Amino acid sequence: MKKTPQELENGQEKSSVVSDALSRRQWLGRVSFPAIAAVGASVMASPALAAQSFVQNSADANSGAKVYNIKDFGAKGDGKTLDTVAVQQAIDACTKDGGGMVLVPAGSFVIGTIELKSNVALHLSTQGRLLGSPDKKDYRAGKGVPEGNGNIVLLYAANADNISIEGRGTIDGNGVAFYTGQGDNTGPNSPGGGYFDRPHLVIFYKCNNLLLRDTFFTKSAYHCFRILHCEQVNIDGIRIYNRVNKNNDGFHFNSCKYVHITNCDVRCQDDACALFGSNQFVTVTNCSFSTRWSIFRFGGGEAQNIAVSNCLIYETYGCPIKISSGRARLENLTFSNIIMRNVTGPIGIGFSGSANRSTGAAHAENQPAEESFVRNITFNGIRATVVSTPVNHPDIPFDVKVYPGEQFSCITLNALGNNFIENVSFTDVHITYAGGGSKELAAKRDIPQTAREYFTVWDPEPSGPPAYGMYARNVKGLTLQNVRFEYQNAEARSAIVFDNVHDAAVSNLSVQGSAEAESTIRMVNSSEVLFAGTRLLSPARAFMKLEGSSARVTVDGGDISKATKPVIYGPGASEKSLKLRV
Template identity: 30%
Template sequence: MLKLFFLLSALVLSASAALAQTYSVRAYGAVADGRTVATAAIQKAVDACTKAGGGTVEVPAGTYLIGTVFLKSNVTLHLDNGAVLKGSPNLTDYHAYTLPQYGQNYYGMLFTENAENVAITGEGTVDGNNQAFYDFTQAKTIDSVTTRYTRQKNNYRHVASGIGDGPVVPKDRPRQMVVFSVCKNVTVSNVSLINSPFWTLHFADCNDVRLTGIRLYSGLLVPNADGVDFTSCSNVTVSDCDIQAGDDALVVVGYDHHFEIPGYRNLRHVSENFVITNCNLQSASSGIRIGFLDQNTVRNVTVSNCNITNSTRGINISLRDEGSLENLTFDNIRIETKLRTGDWWGNGEPIHISAIRGNADKSVKMGRIKNVRFNNITCRGENGILLYGTAESPLEDVEFHNLTFDFTDSPLNGVAGGNVDLRGNLDPKFGLFARDIPGLLAEHINGLTVDNFKLNWVGTKASFLSNGLEVNHFTNLRIRDFQGAGAPGNAKAQPILLHDGTGAVVDGKVRKAK
């Protein structure tokens, strides 16, 4: 019996040792000179590791030029301190795929699908080499069709010289830099992800994901260079990350329509059970975006103890399609937003919630945004807080508790101020359009609570600024302890303006809407 015990113990230890084996990419021929393409050598190391039952593929210090490498189950890709995987500037080094409507495209640097127990760890760097795929001397501009309803018309976000805030002009480029598709038990920790030519890190239809301690800098001038995108994922923790992205920094959506890109065909649709905490976020678009087009339900998301700074939008909750965005909680968040030049979405709103149809198929029923809670939020921004439902999809049960907002003057008011950005909907008149701006504007909302809201107008002079708190087309409104006034310099501005609604109680007293 004792012999059997020792034999079984030896077998377990032997199996554990096999799983713990380390496979150095150098041993498989990878050259770290930054010039020799090392894709095949690194792939050999990954294949050997997974064939043996799993372990660690080690990337020692040095710069390795690669195209597309496919990670697999039970493999940890570990980047040593000083190790750099750098994207090849040659598109033919990346794995190509073809879509009928888009033609030939290319995967990015690291692609993993239908895998489990997979990780990227270490103090090293994945560098997408976006300098090879953009013209950094030219900026994209917004066309006159898009700007025709703005306050400034053709002068909207105009830059007299140079590229302003970008975005710079893309060339042909690889797609998502790092992808996990239909994977279980995924960890990405501590690595740096920089200079992505497209979305930086994409989790599609994944379950049990841990993202911690990463440094992600895609470049604030680079369009489409999202930070981290979660599409149809469940049971996710994001913590202690520093993300600075040219497009949305952190995205959670639940796609309802299947991708046709290989590896994206089995989406479960719903995204649920997210915890996001202790992160610093910057974006030329939204710091955090939840929902948008091609959408199904996102639910049970908790965000806490985060800083969103130097962003065009802070928190963006947008619905344009079916499904719902529900049970969303934001606690102890600092938000700083500003107006920008160039073709970026968003217009300086610290908080943006909108539900307006973007799906032209009228048989598709619009979803709902409901049960959204904001607690202990401090904002500083160059445009107002926006809650914009529609008669077809009114917002439901939105609460603010302990909200402070410093509404500041902007040097870009002349070229960008006094507008609302609801792009992605069907009616261009309500895409990007001129409107007087209150401190907080709510349209078509059933169940709004504003409890302890302090609004400060800081150096503001623009004539388009209006009321402190404005609510239109509502039911069941509760306002308590609002500390603020209408915009200074506007004699018609009111502290609180209510229109077309029922069930309003302000500081314990029933108040009728006009």
């Protein structure tokens, strides 16, 4: 049968494919196989060459993924032998080979100062513990770590990248061995000097890409963590229990960027999460904190773009959220969904505009030369119970001094001189105070011009603020929305004092009045203030008192019927100062 041209063409294509295939097979049979066979014979004839090739390929494949067990380097882990050299040798070998995991197996490994290095993951097994030596001679300053606040340390890294500490084991500083009853003496009213040569637990200086995960850090002789001038820091699920010595901080950050802290539990003696200097782009979420002093503490520098959310704060004194700044550029800080139980403070913002260390602006080298400001700070979803005075923690083995100004505390916004705190908002905030404020506190008019620490604002005696809920001085752009202030014991102070506050909006305020207080709200030299929908929860002598040059104050709507008088006027104020529509 005669084939069509198309069939002829397809047949030629198939024939060509078959021919090509056969050609390749023939070529492989006649050329490649003898060549491959010759190479194979050569390899078989040289077993050493084959072994070397395999080892080289294997080493390349495992580069950066090897495990370096510190016991393989001679570590004993018996809780007595000093294993510093063995641990350091394992770290050195790991980083030299391109990185990998340094394994701390089960056991208690006594060490002095250890340097972590680039591309090293220090992994502590569940029963693995690094235990700080009790002998001061086993420690030294971290190479390249500045001296500020001491640089003697147990574990450190400087100018390194890609470091992690992880695993469910323990790093124990054995800090009780260094207790002398002294501290670093940087607190209020201190004479200077101090005990700086005891070891911190961990210091990172100018490191990038740090990961801390799951490990238990405890009993430092000084700060638990000092994380200084680092970037890309991720901290997840670690526990800190640091209450055996003075100045037992939890986290101490200075001028870091891109820091993310989540799912951590911190119980310490001093600042739980100090953010000094120019920390930027920081998030803290889903954490719990307890300490004698403060949780989130800021001082000086350019602290900007920081968000704290979903945190629990309990048994914390000396002010949980404390911003004590001199010459600074602080802005864009948010605190949301926070529960505080049994605290003093609970929020304090002090701003002096001065670079003098007496303002509490720690680390003078971080003070910017440009115009200073503290602005754009938001508090949202805060629930707090505030006690009248600090209480010693039963697991801190020494008494902690109670400063007079810590007692009968309130929310404080305090700027000095010609400086103003700007654009601060409180939304959905409910605080219950212990109360107990006296008439002497209520009568205070000469508030000290200091912003050094929250509690030194109210010294000398009588100590404490003239308000139980909020004292605000030199503030522009203040917003209170759905805020509720209550107290549990008899209270002679006003709930709120505005002193030189301008451009403020207060809406849906619910506030407990007192028959002992002169007024529930006191306005001093304040202007452009609107109260809308305010509810007075209990009888009061007066809802509001106006003093000085207060002007353009409006009270619109709400229920203040429980006040005997809606408004009283002090020196310098008149009925023209107020527009009352209730």
